[in-house]
Amino acid sequence: xxVPEILKELEPYTGRFPREAMEAAIEQREAITPELLSVVEAxxxxxxxxxxxxxxxxxxxxxxxxxxxxxxxxPPIVRMFSAPGDTSYDLAxxxxxxxxxxxxxxxxxxxxALLQGLVENDDADEFVRASAIHAFLVLLNSSQxxxxxxxxxxxxxxxxxxxxxxxxxxxxxxxxxxxxPAPELLGEVQRAFDDNLVDDSADRLADIEGDLAAADPxxxxxxxxxxxxxxxxxxxxxxxxxxxxxxEEAPDPQVPFEPPTPPAPVSYEPPQPFIxxxxxxxxxxxxxxxxxxxxxxxxxx
Numbered sequence: 001x002x003v004p005e006i007l008k009e010l011e012p013y014t015g016r017f018p019r020e021a022m023e024a025a026i027e028q029r030e031a032i033t034p035e036l037l038s039v040v041e042a043x044x045x046x047x048x049x050x051x052x053x054x055x056x057x058x059x060x061x062x063x064x065x066x067x068x069x070x071x072x073x074x075p076p077i078v079r080m081f082s083a084p085g086d087t088s089y090d091l092a093x094x095x096x097x098x099x100x101x102x103x104x105x106x107x108x109x110x111x112x113a114l115l116q117g118l119v120e121n122d123d124a125d126e127f128v129r130a131s132a133i134h135a136f137l138v139l140l141n142s143s144q145x146x147x148x149x150x151x152x153x154x155x156x157x158x159x160x161x162x163x164x165x166x167x168x169x170x171x172x173x174x175x176x177x178x179x180x181p182a183p184e185l186l187g188e189v190q191r192a193f194d195d196n197l198v199d200d201s202a203d204r205l206a207d208i209e210g211d212l213a214a215a216d217p218x219x220x221x222x223x224x225x226x227x228x229x230x231x232x233x234x235x236x237x238x239x240x241x242x243x244x245x246x247x248e249e250a251p252d253p254q255v256p257f258e259p260p261t262p263p264a265p266v267s268y269e270p271p272q273p274f275i276x277x278x279x280x281x282x283x284x285x286x287x288x289x290x291x292x293x294x295x296x297x298x299x300x301x
Contacts, residue, residue, distance in 0.1 A: 001020065001021065001024040003028060003031050003032050003035060005021075005024075006021045006024050006025050006028070006032060007032075007035060007057065009021035010022070010025070010056060010057045010060045010061075011055065011056065011057040012054055012055070012056065013053060013054050013055070013056045013238070015238075015239070015241060016239060017233065017234045017236075017239040018060075019230065019234065022060065022064075022229065022230050022233075023230070025060075025064055026064070026067070026229070026230075029068055032064075033065070033068060033070060036061040036064055036065050036070075036073075037065070037070070037072055037073060037076070039057055039058050039061040040058065040061050040062065040065065040073055040076045040077055040080060041076045042058075043058040043061075043076075043080050043091065044076040044077070044079035044080040047080055047083045047087050047088075047091050048087065048090075050091055051087060051090035051091040058080075058091070058092075059092060059095065059233075060229070060233070062077065062092070062095070062103050063103070063226060063229035063232055063233055064229050065077075065107060066102065066103045066106035066107055066225075066226040066229065067106070067226050067227060067228060067229045069106060069107065069225075070107055071107060071108070071109035071110075072109075073107045074104070074107040074108055074109045074111075074114065075109075075114060077103065077104065077107060078104070078114045078115065078117070078118050081096065081100065081118065081124065081125075081128045081132075082117075082118055082121055082123075082124050083124070083125075084123040084124065085123075085125070086125065087125070088124065088125040088127075088128045089125055089127070096125060096127055096128050096131065097127035097128070097130070097131060098131075099131075099232070100128060100131040100132070100135070101131045101132070101134035101135040101137070101138055101223065102135075102138055102223070102224065102225065102226050102232075103226065104131070104132065104135040104138070105135050105138025105139050105141075105142060105144070105223070105225060106138075106225045106226045108135075108139055108144055110144070112145070112149075112153070115132055115135055115136070116153065116161075118132040119132045119133055119157070119161075119162070119169070120157075120161055120162065122163055126167040126168040126169050127168055127172075129167075129168075129169040129172065130168050130169050130171060130172025130173075130175075131172070133154075133157075133169065133172045133173050133176050134172060134175075134176050134179075134223065136150045136153065136154075136176065137150070137176055137179060137180060137223040138223040138224070138225065140180070140223075141221070141223045141224065142224075142225050147180075150180065150182075151180070151182050151184065151185065154173065154176065154177055154180075154182065154185060155185060155188065157173055158173070158185065158188035158189075158191075158192065159188075164195065164197060165197070166196060166197050166198070166199065167197075168199065168202075170192055170197040170198045170199075171198055171199055171202050171203050173192070174189050174192060174193075174198055174203060174208050175203060175208070177189055177208070177212070178207075178208045178211035178212055178219070179211070179219045179223075181211060181212050181214075181216065181219065182212070183212045183213070186209065186212050189205070189208055189209075189212070190205065190209075193205040
């Protein structure tokens with residue numbers, strides 16, 4: 001498979017995971033890296049043009065460049081996720097809140113100022129900012145930064161670098177303190193809760209205090225570099241429209257096994273375009289009726 005063929009295969013959303021193209025991309029790392037860098041540069045320059053459910057190439061590029069430890073991808077990825085409002089969520093879906101920390105840690109080039117700028121960017125998505133905070137734990141866990149440096153930066157966030165108005169970035173900060181763990185920052189955490197900066201429906205002070213008291217460094221083991229883009233992406237629900245059977249559920253021995261009837265041969269029909277359900281705004285009231293904003297209720301699931 002040639003590089004143009006790989007890119008063509010990775011560009012559209014088809015409902016299936018393009019394993020062959022991903023394997024070919026990994027095999028041809030040196031040849032495809034400049035093309036992937038061009039993709040993230042283009043997405044950083046014009047994120048709205050990539051924020052379409054039919055486009056997937058930029059997402060595959062993020063994970064492949066992370067696996068490749070491509071430091072040149074660090075600045076454009078930070079710019080990409082510095083987009084204001086819900087743009088990052090439209091661009092990358094749940095990856096903006098779950099996975100971005102590991103992507104940033106995997107392409108980090110040694111300059112913490114870019115990552116700090118994303119954390120402190122009041123215009124950026126609050127879940128992105130929380131992910132950027134957790135990226136410091138990925139850097140610590142991969143020995144790219146010292147613990148004292150992380151603690152000092154987190155302390156500076158409590159003391160003015162993070163705007164003292166409630167946002168999910170504060171939830172990200174107190175959770176990162178607990179997962180570090182940094183019991184020396186307990187006083188700052190307690191004041192953040194006292195000042196109602198943390199949404200305690202998501203994170204309770206008692207739980208954070210308990211985690212800090214236990215001081216178990218194993219909690220940060222989830223903050224790992226991306227080593228296999230295929231393993232990280234292949235399980236996504238977008239690639240499994242049907243529920244995946246639970247391997248622990250054994251078949252009922254009382255029910256005789258009947259092999260499935262093979263389907264009648266049909267001529268090939270191209271896949272239908274993916275249609276996303278009407279989007280619920282991250283700041284809209286949650287449709288479950290809780291009275292909370294969607295992004296702080298079912299939007300976090």
